[in-house]
Amino acid sequence: MKRILLIGLLILAAGSLHADVPDVAELARGLDTVWVLVAAFLVFFMQAGFGMVEAGFIRAKNTTNILTKNFLDFCMASLGFFLVGYAIMFGTGNGFLGLNGFLMRGAENPSGVPMLAFWLFQAAFCGAAATIVAGGMAERMKFPAYLIYSLLVSALVYPIVGHWIWGGGWLAGLGFADFAGSAVVHTTGGVAALVGTLILGPRSGKYRSDGSPNVMGGHSIPLAALGVFILWFGWFGFNPGSTLGVGNGELIALVAANTNLAAAAGGIMAMVTVWIFVGKPDLSMAMNGALAGLVAVTAPCAFIDPWAAIVIGGVGGILVVLGVLFLDRIRVDDPVGAFPVHGINGVWGTLAIGLFGRSELGLKNDGLLLGGGWGQLGTQALGILAVVVFVGAAMALIFLAIDKTVGLRVSREEELRGLDIGEHGLESYAGFQIVE
Amino acid sequence: MKLITAMIKPEKLEDVKKALFDADIHKMTVTSVLGCGQQKGYKETFRGAVTEINLLKKVRLDIAVNSEFVEPTIQAIIDGARTGVIGDGKIFVRELDECIRIRTGERGHEAIG
Numbered sequence: 001m002k003r004i005l006l007i008g009l010l011i012l013a014a015g016s017l018h019a020d021v022p023d024v025a026e027l028a029r030g031l032d033t034v035w036v037l038v039a040a041f042l043v044f045f046m047q048a049g050f051g052m053v054e055a056g057f058i059r060a061k062n063t064t065n066i067l068t069k070n071f072l073d074f075c076m077a078s079l080g081f082f083l084v085g086y087a088i089m090f091g092t093g094n095g096f097l098g099l100n101g102f103l104m105r106g107a108e109n110p111s112g113v114p115m116l117a118f119w120l121f122q123a124a125f126c127g128a129a130a131t132i133v134a135g136g137m138a139e140r141m142k143f144p145a146y147l148i149y150s151l152l153v154s155a156l157v158y159p160i161v162g163h164w165i166w167g168g169g170w171l172a173g174l175g176f177a178d179f180a181g182s183a184v185v186h187t188t189g190g191v192a193a194l195v196g197t198l199i200l201g202p203r204s205g206k207y208r209s210d211g212s213p214n215v216m217g218g219h220s221i222p223l224a225a226l227g228v229f230i231l232w233f234g235w236f237g238f239n240p241g242s243t244l245g246v247g248n249g250e251l252i253a254l255v256a257a258n259t260n261l262a263a264a265a266g267g268i269m270a271m272v273t274v275w276i277f278v279g280k281p282d283l284s285m286a287m288n289g290a291l292a293g294l295v296a297v298t299a300p301c302a303f304i305d306p307w308a309a310i311v312i313g314g315v316g317g318i319l320v321v322l323g324v325l326f327l328d329r330i331r332v333d334d335p336v337g338a339f340p341v342h343g344i345n346g347v348w349g350t351l352a353i354g355l356f357g358r359s360e361l362g363l364k365n366d367g368l369l370l371g372g373g374w375g376q377l378g379t380q381a382l383g384i385l386a387v388v389v390f391v392g393a394a395m396a397l398i399f400l401a402i403d404k405t406v407g408l409r410v411s412r413e414e415e416l417r418g419l420d421i422g423e424h425g426l427e428s429y430a431g432f433q434i435v436e
Numbered sequence: 437m438k439l440i441t442a443m444i445k446p447e448k449l450e451d452v453k454k455a456l457f458d459a460d461i462h463k464m465t466v467t468s469v470l471g472c473g474q475q476k477g478y479k480e481t482f483r484g485a486v487t488e489i490n491l492l493k494k495v496r497l498d499i500a501v502n503s504e505f506v507e508p509t510i511q512a513i514i515d516g517a518r519t520g521v522i523g524d525g526k527i528f529v530r531e532l533d534e535c536i537r538i539r540t541g542e543r544g545h546e547a548i549g
Contacts, residue, residue: 205447416447417478425481435468436446 032245033113035252036121039241043124046234047074047131049227053291054135056224057284057336059216059436061418062139063428069134069146073154076147077127080155085126086119088159088167095170097160110168111244121241122162125185128238129158132189136338137196139203140415143423145402153192157394161188161387175364175376176383177357179255180242182299182349183384188391190343193334195395200408202333204415213328216335219434221283228287232263235294239301251302258301259294262313266293269317277325285324289317291341296349300356303363308356315352316345347384354380437532437548438506442497443471443525444517449495452516459512461505463549465498475523494525500535502548 022030051070055063077085083103090108091098101107104119111118130153134146162184164171178184207213218224240255270289274282293313297304300312323340327333334340354377357367364379366372402408414422421427444452449466456464470491477490501509510527518524537547 205450421478421480425479427480430482433468433470 028246029112033117035246036111036113036117036241036244039237040117040121040124042234042237043121043128043241044074044234046124046128046231046238049230049232049234050128050131050135052223052227052230053287054131054138054227054336056220056222056227057135057218058138059418060219060429060432060434061420061427061436063219063420064424064426065143065419066134066138068143068424069150070131072147073131073134073150074127076150077130077154078123080151081123081126081159082119084155085159086122088156089122089162090167091163092168093163095164095173097163097169098167113244118244121244125181125238126154126158126162129181129185129189130154132186132338132342133193133196135336136193136334137200138335139419140200140409141196142407142410143419145406145408148402148406149196149398152398153188153395157192157391157398158184158188161391164386165383171383171386174379174383176379177303177353177363177376178299178350178383179302180239180298182295182346183387185346186295186298186342187346187350187384187387190339190341190346191388191391192395193338194332194343195392196399197332197334197339199396199399199403202331203335204412206333207328207331211329211331213333218284224284225287228290231291232294235259235263235298239298243302254306255301257306258297258304258309261306261309262293262297262301262316263290264293265310265313266290266296266317266320269293269314270321271317273318273321277321285321288320288324288337288341292316292320292345295342295345296352298346299349300353303353303357303361305356305358308352312349312352312356316348319344319348347388350384351377351380354378437535437544438501438503439530439532440497440499440501440506440509440513441528441530442499442513442517443469443494444497444513445519445523445525446493446495448517448519448524452497452513455512455516456499456509459508461499461501461509461512463499467496467498469494469496473523473526492523500532500548502545 047070051067054066054070058066086104086107087101088097090110091101092108093099107115109115109118130150163169165176165178165184203216205214206216236256236259239259240252243251243255246252267286267290270292271281271286274285293316296312296316297309320337320340323344324337353367355367355369357363357376358370359366363376365376368374368377399408410419410422471494472490472492475492477488477492480487480489499509506529513527534543535547536543
């Protein structure tokens with residue numbers, strides 16, 4: 001009797017053990033899902049980074065305004081990308097845009113992880129692209145105008161560009177590569193910021209009658225510095241997360257290392273450049289340089305060797321300083337350097353694939369500097385030109401339409417008093433006497 | 437010797453400084469102040485509460501001048517600061533008993549420079 005009982009118990013135990021062991025494929029998928037979700041959380045955290053950089057680089061009297069825009073950007077991107085944006089970006093339709101999957105019903109999942117994990121990751125990217133523009137148009141843009149813009153960019157413009165490149169659209173078909181979004185996210189945001197800045201016009205008092213720029217100092221370098229590190233940290237989700245899987249760890253390690261190297265090189269080269277051109281090592285420019293390096297490496301990060309990441313980031317650091325100085329020279333007022341960081345370096349990073357990319361890592365052709373000829377560079381150039389032209393035209397239309405209806409720019413009185421009071425009725429630093 | 441005190445709109449400070457420099461007046465002290473006059477205030481809100489703010493930000497200039505510079509100073513300030521809109525500010529002129537330059541110990545007319 002005891003023996004039968006014992007055997008019976010053993011069989012029961014073996015049976016229950018067997019039922020609890022998941023198969024390896026499921027475990028791998030679970031691991032990949034955790035990876036993508038954690039990366040999504042990091043990219044989400046970049047929103048705080050953007051907020052702090054933008055707030056730190058502008059005056060105290062407009063700080064609540066830009067933080068509100070930054071905040072609503074993510075809320076609206078989250079919803080817009082759920083209702084409409086994801087469908088346009090990843091749905092099946094034509095080479096231009098997707099047409100199925102609205103409200104995520106019947107939505108397509110090109111990844112190996114659960115639909116909603118992939119969606120959250122992509123939604124965070126959308127939020128990042130939208131908030132870039134807040135910086136370029138800071139300190140003189142009406143809040144309702146911004147809300148309208150933000151919704152349109154998250155629901156339409158960004159997803160369309162994303163469809164071309166990541167959603168199986170026409171650029172993807174040509175062999176155009178953009179690993180984590182120098183073109184999709186940063187060029188889109190940067191060009192939109194430039195168009196908006198041009199249409200808005202410079203801040204009151206920014207340029208003297210002889211054209212030279214006045215200092216409009218950021219009110220909090222500490223906030224800005226914090227923001228840059230948060231962005232750098234979040235970028236470890238932005239780039240490595242775009243592998244959408246852990247694999248054997250080789251690729252995510254390469255991408256993470258490339259990301260860091262480019263940021264560091266960009267920071268150093270920007271500091272050197274501004275030291276030479278302006279005479280002092282300006283931290284705000286050095287930090288822009290790190291961001292520029294990050295933006296520039298975002299497209300090539302999975303296709304290049306670490307030495308190339310250093311070069312790409314370093315060049316990005318030089319470009320951002322030259323870009324900032326040039327914009328002021330032509331009286332285009334971009335308070336936080338949104339276009340030099342995201343626009344110029346988004347283009348540079350996209351082209352850099354054509355110079356430094358390695359076909360063994362997944363590209364159609366080797367880059368020019370590795371002996372692969374002009375093929376990849378040509379494709380990259382064509383693609384980024386298309387993105388710039390499309391985003392430029394679309395945003396011009398949107399901003400002009402908003403200007404004709406709701407009005408784009410605040411009144412001069414409000415601009416002087418500050419948008420915090422004017423648009424939101426409150427002060428960012430109640431109780432402090434802030435002198436300009 | 438007179439001490440001229442002017443309350444002006446903060447955004448006009450650069451224009452006033454330029455007008456003063458053009459009139460050969462280069463020495464001044466600038467402070468940030470709050471004040472009210474005829475200009476209306478604005479509403480501030482925070483989490484449902486509303487307050488009327490009527491102390492507005494202004495900039496105060498204090499300039500010590502010799503008698504022959506009083507009128508040019510006043511005129512320069514008016515030229516730089518006037519916008520025609522309520523809130524342009526006011527200028528006060530007071531008698532200045534003594535002026536001393538700390539570095540050299542000079543007094544009076546010489547010290548004002």
